[in-house]
Amino acid sequence: MSNAYAKNWDSQSRAGTPASRPARTVHSQGGTIERLRRRFADLPAPVIVYNKSHSGSRLLAQMLDDQGVFIGGKLNESNDAMAILPLVERLVEDYYPDYHALWDREWPTDLEALFVTAMMEHLAGYDGHSPWGWKLCETTYIVPIIAAVFPEARFIHLLRDGLDVAFSDHVPPQARFWRKVYFNNGDIQGWRGLSMTNRAYVRRPHVYNALHWMNSVEVGRTYGAMLQERYLEVRYEDLCQDFIPTSHRILAFMGQVADEAALMRRSASVRKGAIGKHHRHRRQRRQVVRLIEPTLLSLGYLEAPSQPTLLWRLRERWYSVLREAGKGWSRLRGRRHG
Known part of the structure; x- marks a missing residue:
């Protein structure tokens, strides 16, 4: 953050924000969400990119960064907002898919403090007035909370062909967090003969990846439909094959004028070779189609239903x-x- 912005934030903390108070329940009209909303009200509305992992969101984050969008002070090599990750993990593990306990009421004080800390760390180096936001795949699962705290935020859901994503390995659903991400249930021990172990994942990663993709896409689209005009779907294939027109559509959605020179420079580095890689895995591809065919059809990634x-x-x-x-x-x- 800029010095002026950091001083303003520090003065709020000294005045008795949740991060500086002892762990106790503090009551206020409208609950914690309303208090957080007021706290961040002086910021421009953020843009949030979410997607299934390995859907090509690094390219989208790079384009936004090129266009002057502040995407975070603590990023990994994929431009994921690592400062936001602890918040996502806590909300998913303790609440998702039912956030009823957090609406219009007080949160546990440490959870409110975690939200504030995550935003403070993410905004390190931010000037307080430029476009900003973040890219983190699993933000998918906390969209209702982010949308409530930032009521003008814009959400970009990046989609990629599930047949390709099935052959992009990620992590097994061993931990409670990942079981919820895969299956919406942290206590699940098995599904149709599949165990939740690393050994099982290594034997058939394409099956697990396909299930992960299907749940991520369906959850993300369901939440997106509720956001109405604040939601935009973008396909990775369009971003690669028609980078500049697709980028214009994204920037128009954000209300931002494109830096054409920056788009041209980034366009020169776009690679298209990963599109359609599932064709190299014919036998496993049939297994994947059997698992996720309805979702593939609904998105147009399959032209027609398979025949028995x-x-x-x-x-x-x-x-x-x-x-x-x-x-x-x-x-x-x-x-x-x-």
């Missing part, structure tokens, strides 16, 4: 015969005992 194979039709016919035989045997037994 001859083996599948024969198997279903055989199961049907067995079911009918079982019903007949039950009826016969019933007549005998009657």
Whole structure:
């Protein structure tokens, strides 16, 4: 943050903000969300980028940075906002998918302090008036909270073909946080014969990655629909293949005039080779399609539904015969005992 902005923030802290008070419940009209909203009201509305990991969001973050958008004072090599991550982890682990306990009421004081600390660390070096925001994939799962604290914020949901994302390895759902990210339930121990261990993930990463993609996309789109005009969907494929027009659409959504020279420089570095890489994994690709086909179809990443194979039709016919035989045997037994 700039010196003036930092001094203003420090004066608020000395006046008795949650970060400087002992751990106790403090009551105020409207609850903690309203208090946080007032605290950050002097900031411009942020732009938030969220997506399934390995969806190409680094390119989008680089474009925003080129355009003068402050994307954070604490970033990793992928331009993820690492200062925001502890907040995301806490909210997801303790509350997601039900944030009912946080609406219009007081939060635990340490959670409020964590929110403030995360924003302070993220805004280190910020001048207080330029466009700002962040990119962090798992922000997907706390969109309702961020949208409530920043009521004018804009949200960009970056989508990528789930067939490609399935072959971009990430992390297994061992920890409670990741189980919620994958399955919306931190206590799940298994799903259709899949365990939540690293060993199981290593054996069939494409299956886990596909399930992760499907849940992330569906949660992100559901929350996005509730944001109405504050929400924009962008496809990674469009960003790569039509970088400048797609960037113009994003910047217009943000209400920002494009720096054309910066767009031209970034455009020269865009690579398209990762699009369609799933075609190199034909057998595993069929497994992935069976898992996530409805979502792929809804997004247009598949042109038409897959057709049942001859083996599948024969198997279903055989199961049907067995079911009918079982019903007949039950009826016969019933007549005998009657």
